[in-house]
Structures are given as C-alpha cells and as structure tokens.
Amino acid sequence: MKKIKITFEFPPNSIKQPLTYRLIKDFDLMLNILSADVSLNRTGRLTMDMQGEEDMLEAALDWVKKQGISFKIFEKEVIWNEDKCIHCGACTAVCPSGALSLDNETWKLTFDREKCLICELCIQTCPLGVMGLNGDNASLDT
Ligand code: SF4
Ligand code: SF4
Incomplete structure (x- = not known):
C-alpha cells in the first residue's frame, strides 16, 4: 500500500467529473479529502490523501491525465x-x-x-x- 498527498486542478469543463467516485470504485483507492474549492464554470481544486496499491495508484493517475485534469503530488x-x-x-x-x-x-x-x-x-x-x-x-x- 502507498499513500500520497495530491492536488487536482480541474478545468471548468471537467468540474462535473465524478472524480472521487471513480477513484474509489474503479481503482479501489481510499481517499481523505483535505480541501475542496469546486464551483461550476471555473477552475476547481481538490487536495486529498490517496491510498491504495501502487499499480492502482499509477493506473488512477493515468486515467486522471486522460480526463484532462492536472495534478501535483507532494513529496515535501x-x-x-x-x-x-x-x-x-x-x-x-x-x-x-x-x-x-x-x-x-x-x-x-x-x-x-x-x-x-x-x-x-x-x-x-x-x-x-x-x-x-x-x-x-x-x-x-x-
Ligand atoms: S503548510 Fe502550514 S499553513 Fe499550510 S496547511 Fe500546512 S500547517 Fe497549515
Ligand atoms: S513561533 Fe512560529 S511556529 Fe510557533 S506559534 Fe509562533 S508562528 Fe507558529
């Protein structure tokens, strides 16, 4: 199991993506949302701890990229x-x-x-x- 802290940045056209639902359901990840600033028609930002098997985390981040959602992983x-x-x-x-x-x-x-x-x-x-x-x-x- 691996745990990362990550911030997602959504372009306005991706705000309606059920991101957390897909991460949990499709990639079997455990999420702990630390902050969320998401409103319709503008860029959204979501910071969370994400925990799961390493290969599932990688697959999840690949999927996220394909949705046009950018992210930053914190190692500090x-x-x-x-x-x-x-x-x-x-x-x-x-x-x-x-x-x-x-x-x-x-x-x-x-x-x-x-x-x-x-x-x-x-x-x-x-x-x-x-x-x-x-x-x-x-x-x-x-
Ligand atoms: S970096 Fe400092 S100010 Fe920012 S959330 Fe962490 S403890 Fe709070
Ligand atoms: S000395 Fe620095 S770390 Fe300690 S309470 Fe004051 S601002 Fe916070």
Whole structure:
C-alpha cells in the first residue's frame, strides 16, 4: 500500500467529473479529502490523501491525465521545530486547513500533519523560522 498527498486542478469543463467516485470504485483507492474549492464554470481544486496499491495508484493517475485534469503530488513535508517554537499563534491565523491550532487549555501550538496542505503560509509567517520543509515537490503535472 502507498499513500500520497495530491492536488487536482480541474478545468471548468471537467468540474462535473465524478472524480472521487471513480477513484474509489474503479481503482479501489481510499481517499481523505483535505480541501475542496469546486464551483461550476471555473477552475476547481481538490487536495486529498490517496491510498491504495501502487499499480492502482499509477493506473488512477493515468486515467486522471486522460480526463484532462492536472495534478501535483507532494513529496515535501512541513516540519515544525517544536523546541524553538514560542507558541505565539501567528501561524494559526494563516493556516487554511486547521492543521495548526493553539490548544484551548495549554495555549501551546499543536500540529496535525494529516490536515496539512503544504501551502507554506506558516513558513512565510513564522517570525522565528520554526516551520520548514523537508524534501522536494515532485510535479507530475499533465
Ligand atoms: S508562528 Fe512560529 S513561533 Fe509562533 S506559534 Fe507558529 S511556529 Fe510557533
Ligand atoms: S503548510 Fe502550514 S499553513 Fe499550510 S496547511 Fe500546512 S500547517 Fe497549515
């Protein structure tokens, strides 16, 4: 089994594609949608974790390409240097997914990597450079 984090970009004429249904039904993949910005008549964007057998993942991505949908697979990971964090909360204000939040009781920062969209906003925002990236982005864009 292999798990990847991926963002799909739909041209306006592909918005009605039942993408998630086909990925699950035809390729036996497990999906965890992290963010969706899809409206009729404009480009849509869908970010998710996709898990399944490697050959099925490859076949699914081949199929996606044939539908005219482009995508980017993330191989980077956001790293939080917890020891240097002063828990100021500035990064939580820009985090679009809720991956970064301050604990209600301790007021300490918590980081839920599963929710991270690797948008890098926290990296740009942190005044101490506590957030960083590990690895490289591999674009398998069509
Ligand atoms: S902005 Fe930086 S120092 Fe402040 S809570 Fe976030 S990671 Fe910690
Ligand atoms: S990169 Fe930072 S701001 Fe963006 S989703 Fe991940 S934790 Fe949140």
